[in-house]
Amino acid sequence: MNLVSFNDPQIAGKLLDGIRRAASGTGTIKIMEVCGTHTMEIGRLGLRSLLPENVELVSGPGCPVCVTPGGVIDTAAELALGSGVVVSTFGDMVRVPGTRTSLEKTRTNGGAIQIVTSPLQAVANAESNPQKEFVFIAVGFETTVPVVARAVTMTCEKNLENMSFIICHRLVPPALDTLIADRDIGISAFLLPGHVSAIIGTGPYAFLDKEGVPAAITGFESLDIVGGIHAVVTMLAGRHSGVVNRYPRVVKDSGNSHAMKLIDTVFRPVDAVFRGIGTIPQSGLALREKFARVDACRKYGIKIREHAMPQGCACGAVLKGKIIPDKCPLFATSCTPDTPVGPCMVSSEGSCAAYYRYER
Numbered sequence: 001m002n003l004v005s006f007n008d009p010q011i012a013g014k015l016l017d018g019i020r021r022a023a024s025g026t027g028t029i030k031i032m033e034v035c036g037t038h039t040m041e042i043g044r045l046g047l048r049s050l051l052p053e054n055v056e057l058v059s060g061p062g063c064p065v066c067v068t069p070g071g072v073i074d075t076a077a078e079l080a081l082g083s084g085v086v087v088s089t090f091g092d093m094v095r096v097p098g099t100r101t102s103l104e105k106t107r108t109n110g111g112a113i114q115i116v117t118s119p120l121q122a123v124a125n126a127e128s129n130p131q132k133e134f135v136f137i138a139v140g141f142e143t144t145v146p147v148v149a150r151a152v153t154m155t156c157e158k159n160l161e162n163m164s165f166i167i168c169h170r171l172v173p174p175a176l177d178t179l180i181a182d183r184d185i186g187i188s189a190f191l192l193p194g195h196v197s198a199i200i201g202t203g204p205y206a207f208l209d210k211e212g213v214p215a216a217i218t219g220f221e222s223l224d225i226v227g228g229i230h231a232v233v234t235m236l237a238g239r240h241s242g243v244v245n246r247y248p249r250v251v252k253d254s255g256n257s258h259a260m261k262l263i264d265t266v267f268r269p270v271d272a273v274f275r276g277i278g279t280i281p282q283s284g285l286a287l288r289e290k291f292a293r294v295d296a297c298r299k300y301g302i303k304i305r306e307h308a309m310p311q312g313c314a315c316g317a318v319l320k321g322k323i324i325p326d327k328c329p330l331f332a333t334s335c336t337p338d339t340p341v342g343p344c345m346v347s348s349e350g351s352c353a354a355y356y357r358y359e360r
C-alpha cells in the first residue's frame, strides 16, 4: 500500500514558492478561510507568517456555535432551569455566552444540561427515560444536519413524545453570497470547508463563478490548506474564477445524495440570523410541517430573539472578515478563553480562540 503524506514539507515549500510567484504580479489578495477548523489549523501551522505580504488570510463565519444567536442559549437555559426539561447539546455549546448566561453556568446553578456527542444519543436517552422531557439544541452547518435529520425521523418512528428539537442549523453558501455582496469587506477568494462540501458537493457554490470569485474546496492537512491557497492565488493571478475541488479524496462534485435527500425530507430553507452578522436570506433550516410535533419551539411556545452582542465585542466584524481578532479592543484583555466575552473566544473553532492560542 502506498501511503501518501499530506504534510510533506518539500511539497509545501514548492507550493509556497508558487504562491509567492503568482502573488508577485497582483495587488492585495484577501482570502477568507470559511471554516473554523481551517482557522485553527492555519494558526497552528503559523501559515500566515509564510505568505507574501500582499496575501492576507481572514477568518469567516464557519464556526457553528459562534453564529448561533445568543437568544438560543438564553432559551435553552430557561428550559433547563425552570421547566423540568433536560437540554442536550454538543460540548462546544456549553461555554458560549448567551446574552444573560451560558449553559455551563446554568448547569452550575442546577439546570439540567446534558452533553452528548450525537443527537442520536439524546434520542436514546429520551427513549430510556420516558418520564423526563428532552430537548436537543441542533446547531451546525450542512455537515451535522444529516445526523440531526435522522434523529428527527427516528424520534417520529419511535413515537417518542418526550423528545423535541430546537433547530438552529445554518447553511454556508447563502452566507458567502451575503459576504461577497459587502464590498467593504473586499473578499478576493474563498477556502471552502471540506466537510460541508462532502455533503453538498460543488453545485451550491456555482454563484461564485458568476460573481467572479475563485474558491477552493480544501481539506484539513497542511498540504490541503497550502494547496487551496495556491489554487486561488493562481486563479486570481490568471484572472480566473470558479470552484476547484482540492479535496477529491473526500468530496465528490455531486456531494452525498443520500444525506441531501434526508435533509430535504426533514427540513426546508428559511431566512435566519447569524449572530453578529444579522439575517441572511435562506441561510437556515426549519422542520417541515410533517415533523412539527418534534419542534420544541412549538411544543413549549418559545420565540427565540436575537439580542445585541456584548458591549465592545467585535465578533460580528470578525465573523465577516472585516477585522482580524487582535483588532478587537477586548482581545486578550477582558476577553480571554477563561473569561470569554464573545462566542469567538470560547469555541474550539472560534477565530479569536485560534488567534489567542497561536498568533499573539
Ligand code: SF4
Residues within 6 Å of the ligand: 312, 313, 314, 315, 316, 318, 325, 328, 329, 330, 331, 332, 335, 336, 340, 341, 342, 343, 344, 345, 346, 352
Ligand atoms: S476578542 Fe472577545 S469580544 Fe472581541 S471579537 Fe473576539 S470574542 Fe468578541
